[in-house]
Amino acid sequence: MKPDGPAIRRVRKAQNMSLRMLQELTGLNRGYLSRMERGHIRTSDDERVRTIANALQVKPAAITQEE
Template sequence: MSLRALQQKTGLDRGYLSRMERGHIQEPADTPLQQVAAALRVTTDAITHKEKT
């Protein structure tokens, strides 16, 4: 999915999404992270690569 499409689905700024994608935002806030996960139809764990323990 392109950043433009993700921006349209989430309403988040494309620059913010780009920084998130490149790892420049180490700890994104929960709400934007949940919006991105919902738009991509994945869990937030899949985006952050956090493993459940």
């Protein structure tokens, strides 16, 4: 899946969630999440994207780009 970093950031901020909280909910490294939000990570395995979507309580399609 191709994560849409800016969409992840928008959803996270709309929920008043810090990057640290997203890290705690997903178990993913905060630096990794930050790089993803900034668009430095353009592909990720499906499981990581689903984990982020679950933590944000959105469908994966809300935080991914069409391939």
